[in-house]
Amino acid sequence: MRNRLVISAAALVAVAALSPMFRVQTAASSQGGTASRQSSTSKVPDLSGDWAPDRTRGGMGQSLSLSDIGGRKRGNEDDIPYQPWARAKTLSEKTSTGPDPRFDETTDPQVIYCEPPSVPHIYLWPIKTKFIQTPEAVYVLYELGPFFRVVWLNSTHPADPDPQWWGHSIGSYENGDTLVIDTVGFNDKTWLDQMGHPHTEQLHLIERYKRVNQNQLELDMTIDDPGAYTKPWPSHRNFALSTTGFLRYQQICSVRENQQFFDNTGKPAVGPRK
Amino acid sequence: MQNNLRITRFVVLAVGVGLLLASSRTLAHHGANLYDMSKAVVLKGTVTKFYWGNPHNEVSFDVPDEKGEVGHWVAYTEPPLVMLERGWTRKSIPVGDKVTVYIFAAKNGSTVGTLNRIVLPDGKELTAYGAPGAPAPAPAPK
Numbered sequence: 491m492r493n494r495l496v497i498s499a500a501a502l503v504a505v506a507a508l509s510p511m512f513r514v515q516t517a518a519s520s521q522g523g524t525a526s527r528q529s530s531t532s533k534v535p536d537l538s539g540d541w542a543p544d545r546t547r548g549g550m551g552q553s554l555s556l557s558d559i560g561g562r563k564r565g566n567e568d569d570i571p572y573q574p575w576a577r578a579k580t581l582s583e584k585t586s587t588g589p590d591p592r593f594d595e596t597t598d599p600q601v602i603y604c605e606p607p608s609v610p611h612i613y614l615w616p617i618k619t620k621f622i623q624t625p626e627a628v629y630v631l632y633e634l635g636p637f638f639r640v641v642w643l644n645s646t647h648p649a650d651p652d653p654q655w656w657g658h659s660i661g662s663y664e665n666g667d668t669l670v671i672d673t674v675g676f677n678d679k680t681w682l683d684q685m686g687h688p689h690t691e692q693l694h695l696i697e698r699y700k701r702v703n704q705n706q707l708e709l710d711m712t713i714d715d716p717g718a719y720t721k722p723w724p725s726h727r728n729f730a731l732s733t734t735g736f737l738r739y740q741q742i743c744s745v746r747e748n749q750q751f752f753d754n755t756g757k758p759a760v761g762p763r764k
Numbered sequence: 765m766q767n768n769l770r771i772t773r774f775v776v777l778a779v780g781v782g783l784l785l786a787s788s789r790t791l792a793h794h795g796a797n798l799y800d801m802s803k804a805v806v807l808k809g810t811v812t813k814f815y816w817g818n819p820h821n822e823v824s825f826d827v828p829d830e831k832g833e834v835g836h837w838v839a840y841t842e843p844p845l846v847m848l849e850r851g852w853t854r855k856s857i858p859v860g861d862k863v864t865v866y867i868f869a870a871k872n873g874s875t876v877g878t879l880n881r882i883v884l885p886d887g888k889e890l891t892a893y894g895a896p897g898a899p900a901p902a903p904a905p906k
Contacts, residue, residue: 633845761872
């Protein structure tokens with residue numbers, strides 16, 4: 491009888507070790523977070539496909555401000571709750587694009603140093619996004635860079651994450667139709683968008699991706715940065731399913747190529763004709 | 765004045781294309797402060813180089829005037845990743861082709877600018893910044 495109980499216990503441990511839930515929890519622990527309970531019956535929405543900014547629904551705006559997606563009121567938008575320093579910082583920046591571009595003297599670090607734009611800035615580029623969904627993580631691929639993010643499922647943030655370009659992202663599925671991504675641990679070296687809106691290391695970004703139909707994906711964001719803004723504020727991007735292919739060309743930033751481009755087409759146009 | 769006259773020698777027709785950057789839905793564009801985005805200058809010339817790469821493609825072409833002087837022009841487009849969606853490839857504009865170029869030229873009169881569109885010897889038109897031709901969204905499900 492005792493031998494049967496021992497054998498049964500061993501079998502139970504063996505089965506548990508092979509179960510997907512156990513493997514997921516183990517993976518989460520290896521990433522610096524601790525495993526948290528996740529319903530094993532949550533429906534996983536299908537986010538497959540290549541998602542391009544939807545030109546027909548404002549997908550190419552340069553600003554995260556929903557009241558001023560073109561950036562014409564930069565620094566004075568109705569829906570961005572600036573702290574005074576953040577407003578001043580925004581106004582001090584020289585954008586390379588938008589309604590008042592200063593290509594020859596831009597302060598955009600992505601343009602000057604080829605640094606990663608991070609999120610949500612990367613969604614203001616004319617590039618496609620792709621989601622690779624696995625049980626342990628969602629891998630978000632971008633044509634620009636090419637960069638990718640890892641969104642850990644069944645996980646929590648480290649207690650004290652290192653500030654990094656893309657932060658630390660965890661995710662979950664909500665209502666059977668939405669991927670929720672929660673990111674902290676950003677460094678403060680990037681702009682939130684093409685209009686130079688700043689953020690600090692306190693940025694807490696929440697993204698909600700919902701496939702509203704076969705061909706349309708919507709992203710609702712909450713930008714929560716008590717170091718730069720007086721309260722969280724929302725933004726939104728629309729995406730359309732593309733059928734023309736992903737990463738057909740590697741859009742890689744090269745300081746050398748940027749300089750060549752400026753020498754060929756920018757420098758001659760600056761100041762009086764040379 | 766001299767710069768304006770020099771441009772005039774090469775201009776066949778100036779086409780007004782509207783304030784495209786006024787639209788909040790216009791594609792991001794670098795350098796618009798350096799070029800006259802309110803109208804495209806039309807030039808006829810010969811392709812000397814076609815750079816297909818990042819950060820932007822560049823079409824180099826020579827434009828002679830009636831006195832035989834040659835202007836060396838460079839017009840840039842969005843990068844390959846974007847232009848592939850418009851049907852461009854790295855072989856779209858062969859060196860030696862005689863082309864008609866619509867360009868948003870530099871405000872200071874230098875022979876550089878942003879390409880609006882280009883017409884190839886066989887009449888095929890390749891569109892670039894500010895021109896129609898953005899890829900259509902995927903069809904709605906039936």
